[in-house]
Amino acid sequence: MPAYEMPDMESDEFALWQAFLEKRTGLWLPESRKAFLIAALSRHMKEKGIQNYSELYSKLDAGAISILDWASLVDSLTVHETCYYRDISSLNVVSSYCRNRATERFQAEPEKPQHFQLWSVGCSTGEEAYTLAIEMDKLNIGLNESCGKQVYFGVTGVDISYPSLAVAREGIYASRQLDFVPPVTKNSYFNRLADEYYQIKDNIRQRTCFIQSNVLEMSTKLKQNFDVIYCQNVLIYFRQDKKQAVIEQLTQRLKPGGLLVLGHGELTSVGNELLTRVDNKHCLAFLRKDS
Template identity: 35%
Template structure:
């Protein structure tokens, strides 16, 4: 942060208890995300930076601006981008990804038999490294068989989705990608930037989705739903609502992967937990001809 920005922030008033509660409530009402008191300084800095850009010095004035009229909706979208951007990277969770690889291997013959395309959903995909990682794994396993697959990445932030669609990242990201993918999944653009190959990019699509409104999402019958480092931003009751909605969007026999320890006491009648070391995952039960569920 530059000295001029620091000086500007020093003119922004403290976010007192009343204002913090007001902004905390608005964020949770509109996005479902809960901002604990421990993150007050983060909220103050984020609001302060945006207020400086707009020439504002009063939290109430800015609150009014983001809650009124069409221009308020646009400004709210800009602010949400600032508050929700996550740090991510390629191949972030090797244990979970190895489990996904084994899962794909286990259902490949069924996909071939039923002439199905493998459908994967990355929830809270941020700037796209996770869905591209999943696509690399799927391509490695299914590409030589001529099988179809697609990966959908969703996030609430339009800014990170724009970056995800570009498929361009700092060259240092190459360090996170296993060498076996270097020759065909990514390519250097310059001494400072790489690009995900067109072979992988064409298998991925990105869409803005608020997890509070999953009932309006067209995504259904997913073979794999990858939802890591998303639930930590929500209250426990809200996490259950999100997971219940995701469970309904799994295909029979489909896999739901969560972040380790994100939801340890959740159960769903359609799903069975998978016990596999450092991976938190569930498989949707297969449906019998009578419509009942049975163990996969």
């Protein structure tokens, strides 16, 4: 097969791949992403000297592929587009939720240390997780000025993609990834490197960690519960029943009274009795009822 040739794929063969990938990863590739699948598989076949889709399918089905190759194939089937401060309305909801909770808790128990755990689900290359950590740091500056107190916080980023997580851990970004970062924030939280690259500062990196996992299998990897779960532009990869399974898992990981933020328009109903919608037409957020 010449390097540039991508063999066509019949509808029934595509259906086979759709079912296979959904079974193995939970990800659903709609017909509109067929070209994407063909490109990813062809690249892989070229690298491995595999002649056609059915030979590759048999190898994958038999598990005759290294973990690394499988990870890189899955990686090439998902989109990792992201940036800092991608969705201001949702971030504002998180900031005011944390500010109000912190203030209430300090008023109720002034001497008790307060902890906030935040989770960026489908964090890609880390911009979303670091944005949340920056917002929490700003919250602490405000609390310090108003009542001389600070909260302890941590942000966990989870993604299925190993290469994206490697970028996240390094924390170095081209300047276009910071296009929506307010200038004062850019100066305070980033070190400028050569060639228009920026690195997130250590005080923010130290509050952030990254874990590889499929969002559908997180119960085996993450045991802690969160005050805020932020999951944007990830549900698009799932069919309706799997979306509900993801929401179910996320709700289980939310502390009572915790905040779940989804991508605007990603879901019409959550179908979960533990969640109540936050009254804000600019974002899709829910509070877990206190039990």
